Amino acid sequence: MLAEIITIGDEILIGQIVDTNSAWMAHELNNIGIRIKQISSVSDDRQHILTALHEASKRADVILITGGLGPTKDDITKKTIADYFGVKLIENKEALINVQEIFKRYDRPLLEVNRLQARVPENCEAILNKNGTAPGMWFNEQGKIYISMPGVPHEMMYMMEDQVIPKLKASLKLPVIIHKTILTVGEGESFLADRIADIEDSLPNYIKLAYLPKLGQVRLRLSGYGENEATLKQEVNKFTQKIIERVANVVAAEEDIPIEKAILNYMAEKGLTLSVAESCTGGYISHLITQHPGSSKVFLGGAVSYSYELKESILGVKSETLTQFGAVSKETVTEMVEGALSNFKSDYALAVTGIAGPDGGTIDKPVGTVWIAVASVNQKLIKKLTFGNKRRQNIERSAISALNMLNTLLHDSGK
């Protein structure tokens, strides 16, 4: 079963927003055995939307459309879909009640443009939007399913989870797709490929292996396509296990999770706690960790010590250390990680200090210079890394490097 996603809106095409909806939708659809053939972002332009719908309908069985359902003049999706099917718009009772209730709840007068949001193409089933005024729309036309949803992420997500996914499962006979991912840390893509070349060559044609490298990590993803869930799962698992055994020394997780989640799982299982002292990463590591449910079992918190003063007051870094060696130094990062361990009373701590840029570099310490320390009471791992001159990448790479180092320290301690 093939699907395509069409996202409508100039804001994506001018790069004002990143299309996060499509990845989320693709993930959900893959989970129920619907493969995504193509994701297309097109402009708020009638002819372009019509062409995209036409092209997608030639390739896919399910066409999901997001965006362009707002109350304003640049929102033309609904009218264009009605034209595509050659039908007119009619007012939908439930959708109107929903709009009215939302405006009542916020004690705001209902404008004519809002009332118009309750109008939908006459050949559709309206999908209730519990989080906004624009209803979704479900069409069964010529053996294909078309689903139009708002582009606002949380409105689309609730609609997908509560209504679209269950309805797709009920309407379609879905094939089986099994993905298994192994997260490795510390070995390059081509070296991994070399180590498992014979396993890769022995894969049947309905199981594909992909390498997804990113910042010192490589994800190995096996994807199996078939009919029988039990046998396919068994086969994919068999090859996954073969690979895991072969490269066991660099495996951080046997599932598709980010490195910080692998760390959280490992530490939770061992009853260990973590705190952080972030300077140049500015809260990003804490954010990566705390976005995961249950992180509070492991993560106590920490300091974002951007200024000298906060490095001293919260972490107990000595004033002389900062003066003599500077904030970006082995000495400072050592005192930061020791300060986090003792002040926050965690089993493990992590500290990062560096020059994220674009300014603040010197000849000795150019922009991109980062000191990272990970430590327990008994062990310490300290590294200096040198990245480029792009601030956001320096923050991201520093964070991932610190997490990779913590992962290594944890697993080395465990041996």
Next chain:
Amino acid sequence: MLAEIITIGDEILIGQIVDTNSAWMAHELNNIGIRIKQISSVSDDRQHILTALHEASKRADVILITGGLGPTKDDITKKTIADYFGVKLIENKEALINVQEIFKRYDRPLLEVNRLQARVPENCEAILNKNGTAPGMWFNEQGKIYISMPGVPHEMMYMMEDQVIPKLKASLKLPVIIHKTILTVGEGESFLADRIADIEDSLPNYIKLAYLPKLGQVRLRLSGYGENEATLKQEVNKFTQKIIERVANVVAAEEDIPIEKAILNYMAEKGLTLSVAESCTGGYISHLITQHPGSSKVFLGGAVSYSYELKESILGVKSETLTQFGAVSKETVTEMVEGALSNFKSDYALAVTGIAGPDGGTIDKPVGTVWIAVASVNQKLIKKLTFGNKRRQNIERSAISALNMLNTLLHDSGK
């Protein structure tokens, strides 16, 4: 001048990664007057890539392709592009030297798969990859430009900035596109639309207005398309000013920046400092702030006080307050914001405590309950908000709400 972006890789279509490359590229291309007609994500499949290239070439003058250039077996972009043009692959000297130098630098043996990375279609100009082993490729074919780049974001970004953008500017006679964006906080899309309806109706057909709503903010974006940069800029500015004057009370920025950047600009100009005390947002607000260059002028840092103990030790929240009212309460958020102000010695502070979920809710305080406080020594704004049950959205919405509140407090103080 129209361009299309084709991203190649199953990892996007199964929702494993979010396509951030396209938005970045679209933004850069728009800046030099190249409009993006469509962004398509297609699978690592020969026929599908060929079809996508063919379709894009019918619509656009410049086709940018990312992904599928790695050394492993699932990377088929290069071979497929060669087939598309009916040419063969030849070894490129500079690309080979680059690969050899990279392997030498990391003191790793050069594998045959890496050597193969220096082979490119014979009709292309190879583009040096300063950050990786896969060269980019530039093709001039039948009046169109095709550019193939690696999918690894920082490799692609350096290549675009250093080589592709300058070469596009030199090769093409580019039209002019002017975007102007106004950031508003605190008024809904349809109410804004109603307030500026007459201005919107008076826009010439070559200037478009778009509404981009998100979490209590609406961006109003005017886009002008034309030939003469000076007159077009003047006209777009004229309409932008009209709108700004009309809705002045809700304007947070007269340019396309996120709310935290608007706050940083405002505070830097006034010489004000900020600290934070984050519980349920777990470092996300600090991260939003510190991703911006120059944030250290305003932002001193703060605490990610996930545990009770850290709320007490770093922020000075009283143990009795936590016991009597709970961590998610008006009393606790008040002591958190006051603790940040006095312990971190900033002019303004912001504190957030809530139940991000999915667990931890009670009948009185369901998941999604969040207390936010923003304060200076003289003023305080405290609010309880109730969001849904999705952890990441609760974190994001809490952060944006806190920033919206800080923006309001700052501007009210300024009056």
